[in-house]
Amino acid sequence: MPLAEKLATFSEHWQPRVVAQFNGHDVMVAKVQGEFVWHRHDETDDFFLVLAGRLAIELRDRTVELGPGDLFVVPRGVEHRPVAREEVHLLLIEAGGTPNTGDAATAAPRRVI
Amino acid sequence: MPLAEKLATFSEHWQPRVVAQFNGHDVMVAKVQGEFVWHRHDETDDFFLVLAGRLAIELRDRTVELGPGDLFVVPRGVEHRPVAREEVHLLLIEAGGTPNTGDAATAAPRRVI
Numbered sequence: 019m020p021l022a023e024k025l026a027t028f029s030e031h032w033q034p035r036v037v038a039q040f041n042g043h044d045v046m047v048a049k050v051q052g053e054f055v056w057h058r059h060d061e062t063d064d065f066f067l068v069l070a071g072r073l074a075i076e077l078r079d080r081t082v083e084l085g086p087g088d089l090f091v092v093p094r095g096v097e098h099r100p101v102a103r104e105e106v107h108l109l110l111i112e113a114g115g116t117p118n119t120g121d122a123a124t125a126a127p128r129r130v131i
Numbered sequence: 132m133p134l135a136e137k138l139a140t141f142s143e144h145w146q147p148r149v150v151a152q153f154n155g156h157d158v159m160v161a162k163v164q165g166e167f168v169w170h171r172h173d174e175t176d177d178f179f180l181v182l183a184g185r186l187a188i189e190l191r192d193r194t195v196e197l198g199p200g201d202l203f204v205v206p207r208g209v210e211h212r213p214v215a216r217e218e219v220h221l222l223l224i225e226a227g228g229t230p231n232t233g234d235a236a237t238a239a240p241r242r243v244i
Contacts, residue, residue: 021200038204041176041226043154045202063154067180067222069200087134087182089158089222091151109180109202111224113154 021047021069025107027131034110034118036130044128046110056099057120062113064092071106075099134160134182138220140244147223147231149243157241159223169212170233175226177205184219188212 024037024047032054034046050073066075068084075082075090076099082090092098112118117125137150137160145167147159163186179188181197188195188203189212195203205211225231230238 019202020198021202038202039176040178040204040224041156041207045178045204063152065153065158085133089132089134089151091153091158094154111153 021109024131025049025069031105032118033126033129036128039114040111042114043111044114044116046112046128048108048110049105050100050102050108051105052102054100055119055124056097058095058097059092059112059116059120060095062116063094064098065109065111066090066092066100067109069107069109071102071104073106073108074101074103076101134222137244138162138182144218145231146239146242147221149241152227153224155227156224157227157229159225159241161221161223162218163213163215163221164218165215167213168232168237169210171208171210172205172225172229172233173208175229176207177211178222178224179203179205179213180222182220182222184215184217186219186221187214187216189214 031051034048036044036046038045067089073084119125144162144164147161149157149159151158180202186197232238
């Protein structure tokens with residue numbers, strides 16, 4: 019499955035698309051730009067792999083800067099805020115059904131492509 | 132974490148290196164070339180993302196061809212054989228401690244870098 023082809027099918031930011039299932043997890047691609055909200059996931063680690071662009075993942079005590087081919091796992095329970103100064107393409111993996119904001123009330127729906 | 136830097140630290144084929152932990156899974160990079168053994172994992176899906184090169188994943192009924200940026204998940208219990216005609220760089224994710232051959236007796240040790 020070419021991830022670039024999946025990314026070419028949509029343009030909305032902060033709206034991950036599920037491209038595969040893996041051991042009860044959703045494997046997703048996303049386009050992001052701008053500042054996301056501070057949030058945490060108490061029940062799942064949060065997997066980020068940058069496919070294109072540069073992403074800052076702000077933690078309360080430091081900021082992790084990621085470029086293409088860089089991977090970072092935010093441990094469960096750790097507050098974080100992704101910030102993209104430009105459009106960034108990501109591969110994300112989370113436990114199935116995890117709200118992307120950490121709160122079901124404000125989360126983007128999970129869409130499968 | 133730049134995956135390319137991790138890949139530059141070793142040259143052995145079919146010897147995955149653990150670069151991160153994610154929800155009880157090992158996130159690994161590997162260099163592969165040639166034909167691996169036919170095997171299956173009964174307890175875990177098998178996540179492949181090609182970072183460089185071209186990989187064929189032979190299944191009993193078809194072959195999946197993957198290039199850079201292509202992702203494929205082999206469902207648990209499905210026999211498969213990765214074949215790399217050239218050196219291929221991979222991101223792999225498996226449940227922690229999964230033997231890469233499906234058999235602890237023949238598996239490569241898990242090394243963390």
